[in-house]
Amino acid sequence: MASKRNMSTRNVWSMLPPLVLLLLLCIASSSVVAKKSDVSELQIGVKYKPKSCNIQAHKGDRIKVHYRGSLTDGTVFDSSFERGDPIEFEIGSGQVIKGWDQGLLGMCVGEKRKLKIPSKLGYGAQGSPPKIPGGATLIFDTELVAVNGKGTSNDADVEL
Numbered sequence: 139m140a141s142k143r144n145m146s147t148r149n150v151w152s153m154l155p156p157l158v159l160l161l162l163l164c165i166a167s168s169s170v171v172a173k174k175s176d177v178s179e180l181q182i183g184v185k186y187k188p189k190s191c192n193i194q195a196h197k198g199d200r201i202k203v204h205y206r207g208s209l210t211d212g213t214v215f216d217s218s219f220e221r222g223d224p225i226e227f228e229i230g231s232g233q234v235i236k237g238w239d240q241g242l243l244g245m246c247v248g249e250k251r252k253l254k255i256p257s258k259l260g261y262g263a264q265g266s267p268p269k270i271p272g273g274a275t276l277i278f279d280t281e282l283v284a285v286n287g288k289g290t291s292n293d294a295d296v297e298l
Contacts, residue, residue, distance in 0.1 A: 176210050176275035181254035182241050185279075191246035193285045197230030202283040203242065207276060215269040224283045235260050237276065245282045247289060253278040 195201050202224040206217040218224050227233040229242055237255030245251060255276040257263065265272035283289060 177254050177256045178258075179256060180237055180240055180259055183252040183254075184249065185252055186248075186250035186281075188246050188248040191249075193247040193288050195229055195242055195245045195282060195285050197243065199229055199285050200226065200287070201229050201242065201285050202226045203238075204281040204283055206279045208278075209270070210275050210277065235276075238278070241278075242280065242282065245280075247282050247285055250279070250281045253280060 203226075204218045204224045206214060206219055208214045225234075230239050232239065235255065237253060237259035240259065241251065241253040241255065253276075255278065257273045257275060260274065260276045261270050261272075263272045265274055270276070
């Protein structure tokens, strides 16, 4: 009986290293998969909103937006804030990435949003080399500066 127990104990101990290795491989591969598929849908977070929303962005409006674009690892690839020069474009007309055309609609002048944009609504599998790799999820901190040439008023604001 003792020899059977010794044999079983040896078998269990001999299986331990491969099991530990398998566990480590599973953990490593799950973190790689998580990084590649950060988001599948556009995520919009309102960070700041004026108390009153007299001017709002609608499809076809010409808007001015300040932004800071970064990758999910925090690497900033572009910033109009740093340049002091907001981008101007017609919203909903395809002049910018789809994530912007969708994520800035309904925004109030003075409002600040954080957009988390999946690759399919950003630069896709090809990316925008050299700063944006293919398949990248993009993070944009945005502020709507003006709609059709009309800027912010001095109303009291609400911090979110």
